[in-house]
Amino acid sequence: AKAMSRSKEIGVRKVSGGTKRQLFFQFMFEALLVNFIAIGIALIAINGLGAFLVAFFDLDIPSDAFSLTPFYLELFGFWLFSSLITGLYPSTILAAFSAAKALKGTLKFKLKGGLARPLTITQLVSCVVILAGTFTVYFQVVHMRQQELGMSMENKVVVRSPMLFVEGSGTYQKIIHQEFTRIEGVTKVAATNEIPGNEVYWRSDQFYREGAKANGTMYTMLNVGDHYFDVFDIHLKSGRYFYTDREEGSEAIINEKARIALGFETNEAALGEKLMYENFGVEIVGVVDDFRQQGVNKPIEPLVLNYASGDLNYYIVAIDNSKIEETLAQIGATFKRLFPASPLEYFFLDAHFEKQYKSEKQFARLFYFAAVVAIIIAIMGIVGVTTQLIIQRNKEVSVRKILGATVGDVFQLISKEFIYWLLICYAIAIPLSYFLFSQWLNHFLVRIDLGWWFFTIPALLVALIFILSTVFQTLKVALINPAKTLKDE
Secondary structure, X not given: OOOHHHHHHHHHHHHOOOOHHHHHHHHHHHHHHHHHHHHHHHHHHHHHHHHHHHXXXXXXXXXXXXXXXHHHHHHHHXXXXXHHHHHHHHHHHHXXXXXXXXXXOOOOOXXXXXXXXXXXXXXXHHHHHHHHHHXXXXXXXHHHHOOOOOOOOOOEEEXXXXXXXXXXXXXXXXXXXXHHOOOOOEEEEEEEOOOOOOOOXXXXXXXXXXXXXXXXXXXEEEEEOOOHHHHHOOOEEEEOOOOOOOOOOOEEEEEHHHHHHHOOOOHHHHOOOEEXXXXXXXXXXXXXXXXXXXXXXXXXXXXXEEEOOOOOOEEEEEEOHHHHHHHHHHHHHHHHHHOOOOOOOEEEHHHHHHHHHHHHHHXXXXXXXXXXXXXXXXXXHHHHXXXXXXXXXXXXXXXXXXXXXXXXXXXXXXXXXXXXXXXXHHHHHHHHHHHHHHHHXXXXXXXXXXXXXXXXXXXXXXXXXXXXXXXXXXXXXXXXXXXXXXXXX
């Protein structure tokens, strides 16, 4: 863009004896210098922002990953290559100027038709696609997190069982329940062999109802302790919860998915029936909601719950939200007193469950960051190209102003072609965005619908960015005094 303003300088140099070779190397040296400064700024940014970006995107990257010591040769090659790409065009064109035309002011440039349109349209298309992607990813993540799970996980602390580190077994669940419920701030305690957010690996396709045969449906099996359903507020659709005074393994509670898979038409029809497993049957005493053991991107599977009074892998402790720190301290002290040989490990259940959406949240943050970068680059590109195109029309604008054209007329004249660019951008970007993000959403079981505004708002934002970027340049030309532009004519 700035090359044209140097045409007279080149003309003077040529008249003074400057050769094409000297001029070519002068502009290539300038390109090398500018790119060297740019790479230097980039290296400072990498060292300064690397740790921030790792934390922002929640990436598992070691700190030495941002050391560029092994890549000096690659950096040197990149510097030369980028300088060649950015410097070759102006070096070649400027060095080939006609000195007479340059000094006379009749020099014409052909960048407008050759590179300006495709470069600018490409940047605008990229902006629309990235902004549409940002909207899509953000609302998909929000939609997933707002889905009903069928269970409550707020204010639940998970404590790992001490059974791997303490001799003896069979009594930990009872001891932990008795001691933890005495702590002020603890409302409920329950045990389970697997917590929500983890895949249950205890599975079988050998379950069937009495009088029928296994049909190949895969069932998930979960051992739970007393108060499990109370802790998670799991809704009982029909029947009752376990009688804890009965023999373990003599009763089963199933979810509605399992009831349907077993062939029972209603929840009530399943009650009192036998759930068979390898010729051994237990009574179905209850049917519960299809709560989600895993995130919404995992299908709900038929589930069989069995009561267990002995040692299980995890203890879920429901605590009072107003006394979190004091309660956690007392839980730790009680655990250490009961099991001094066992390390205490605990975490909040809702935070653990959220880890399932880590990749989606990383993807969303990547798009937020990319959107900002894309907008900045697009503005820089638009300003550069529009500056180059507008400078070419300086004298035309001055002549029109002398003949009575207003600032509005000048703006309309110059911005008319830019509107065509926007329309071409929309014709490419909107179908492309719809295709790309429809394909991405197909990977989710629970997904949003792509409404018209997912593309309209990004398109309007890009139009606003484009207009604001060009208005300043256009007004600067429109408000210039024609006498200054035409004084040489």
